[in-house]
Amino acid sequence: MSKNDLILQTGVFLNQVRENTDSNMKCFLPSPKDFPQLKNDTFLRAARGEETEHVPVWCMRQAGRYLPEFRESRAGKDFFETCQSPEACCELTLQPLRRFPFDAAIIFSDILVVPQAMGMDVQMVAGKGPTFPEPLKEPEDLQRLQVKVDTDKELGYVFRAITLTRHKIEGKVPLIGFSGAPWTLMSYMIEGGGSNTHSKAKRWLYQHPEASHMLLKMLTDVIVEYLLGQVAAGAQALQVFESHAGILGPAEFKEFSLPYLRDIACRVKDKLKEAGQDVPMIVFAKDAHYALEELSQSNYEVVGLDWTIDPLSARERTGGKVSLQGNMDPCALYAPKERISDIVKKMLEGFGTRGYIANLGHGVYPDMEPENIGAFVEAVHQHSKQMIKQI
Numbered sequence: 001m002s003k004n005d006l007i008l009q010t011g012v013f014l015n016q017v018r019e020n021t022d023s024n025m026k027c028f029l030p031s032p033k034d035f036p037q038l039k040n041d042t043f044l045r046a047a048r049g050e051e052t053e054h055v056p057v058w059c060m061r062q063a064g065r066y067l068p069e070f071r072e073s074r075a076g077k078d079f080f081e082t083c084q085s086p087e088a089c090c091e092l093t094l095q096p097l098r099r100f101p102f103d104a105a106i107i108f109s110d111i112l113v114v115p116q117a118m119g120m121d122v123q124m125v126a127g128k129g130p131t132f133p134e135p136l137k138e139p140e141d142l143q144r145l146q147v148k149v150d151t152d153k154e155l156g157y158v159f160r161a162i163t164l165t166r167h168k169i170e171g172k173v174p175l176i177g178f179s180g181a182p183w184t185l186m187s188y189m190i191e192g193g194g195s196n197t198h199s200k201a202k203r204w205l206y207q208h209p210e211a212s213h214m215l216l217k218m219l220t221d222v223i224v225e226y227l228l229g230q231v232a233a234g235a236q237a238l239q240v241f242e243s244h245a246g247i248l249g250p251a252e253f254k255e256f257s258l259p260y261l262r263d264i265a266c267r268v269k270d271k272l273k274e275a276g277q278d279v280p281m282i283v284f285a286k287d288a289h290y291a292l293e294e295l296s297q298s299n300y301e302v303v304g305l306d307w308t309i310d311p312l313s314a315r316e317r318t319g320g321k322v323s324l325q326g327n328m329d330p331c332a333l334y335a336p337k338e339r340i341s342d343i344v345k346k347m348l349e350g351f352g353t354r355g356y357i358a359n360l361g362h363g364v365y366p367d368m369e370p371e372n373i374g375a376f377v378e379a380v381h382q383h384s385k386q387m388i389k390q391i
């Protein structure tokens with residue numbers, strides 16, 4: 001063997017050692033204790049309706065394709081493999097914080113990891129979005145699902161991502177954990193992906209109400225364990241996404257969504273109370289303005305709002321029972337910066353500065369200018385500081 005061959009082989013060997021060490025990295029990941037002290041708790045105080053020096057702000061999908069560094073990190077990598085890497089999730093969660101003074105971070109993951117944990121195959125297809133090759137078609141298909149999910153085993157990668165990120169965030173801002181709500185997850189599991197009408201999933205509600213409740217209950221049980229696992233791992237707040245609330249009417253929402261949203265909050269809170277923990281919970285039921293009163297009495301500290309609700313009437317209808325989060329139309333981020341500032345000012349005047357967390361009414365879109373997200377954050381901070389000083 002020549003000297004060059006030997007050097008080459010040694011190099012290959014060392015790379016293999018490094019790769020093996022990386023794949024065993026979870027052994028070296030930090031544990032969920034001794035977290036750095038929280039320096040900015042504005043978001044948590046606002047969630048609890050306490051006084052703050054400025055209105056806290058974060059954006060749904062703040063870690064996303066609108067950031068060139070996000071596109072670079074994700075390039076060529078499978079979406080769900082990325083979700084399964086604590087290091088990758090941590091990096092993607094921290095990216096927006098390096099650019100903007102957000103008051104909270106949300107762990108990079110996806111709501112569809114829960115159906116995966118229950119035994120369903122979900123793939124992220126480029127240009128199409130999440131796809132279930134074998135969606136649920138008839139009630140008998142429920143037998144394919146895992147009823148009792150060991151969340152530590154099936155979703156431990158999310159918990160490890162949360163623990164790592166909570167350490168790496170260095171107490172800058174709180175870290176939000178999340179889950180999809182039962183109805184939204186059920187609709188994906190039956191539709192097999194995104195849909196305009198959600199008619200396949202809604203057919204179940206009208207043709208198979210009992211099986212629908214059975215599935216919603218199964219999902220609720222997993223979600224409760226999953227959210228508790230996220231808190232044990234280091235999540236400091238929790239958001240439940242009922243993104244498909246708007247395709248239900250008020251009666252169907254009351255029967256197939258609201259009871260499960262309530263059950264999740266009650267069971268998570270009861271368990272946390274036993275452990276002496278108090279973690280604010282946010283419910284975001286998109287387009288469910290018809291259910292605002294009920295949502296404000298469903299045991300969540302914060303109700304997230306989409307942009308179809310007027311801030312002042314949202315305050316009136318929720319009667320000061322909860323903090324509110326939202327709700328600038330994401331498309332307002334296409335406006336020039338001065339206009340964004342004016343829109344933010346009006347929004348703050350409508351909501352008031354107490355018990356309020358500024359956010360968009362839904363996620364940031366991939367074609368939005370990072371600079372305009374910066375302008376949104378700055379406008380919230382600047383205007384709210386002035387308003388609070390004048391009180």
Ligand SMILES: Cc1c2[nH]c(c1CCC(=O)O)Cc1[nH]c(c(CCC(=O)O)c1C)Cc1[nH]c(c(CCC(=O)O)c1C)Cc1[nH]c(c(CCC(=O)O)c1C)C2
Nearest residue numbers: 060061062063064079107108109110111129194241243363
């Ligand atoms: C950035 C991203 C995510 N998911 C998807 C993407 C884009 C794809 C990519 O980057 O490759 C695919 C991805 N995942 C999903 C979709 C929507 C598909 C559809 O119904 O059309 C897409 C494109 C499903 C999903 N996934 C999520 C929801 C609820 C929020 C909402 O209403 O948008 C939903 C509905 C939650 C979610 N998803 C994600 C986060 C964490 C990042 C952050 O918010 O900063 C969160 C909280 C991350």
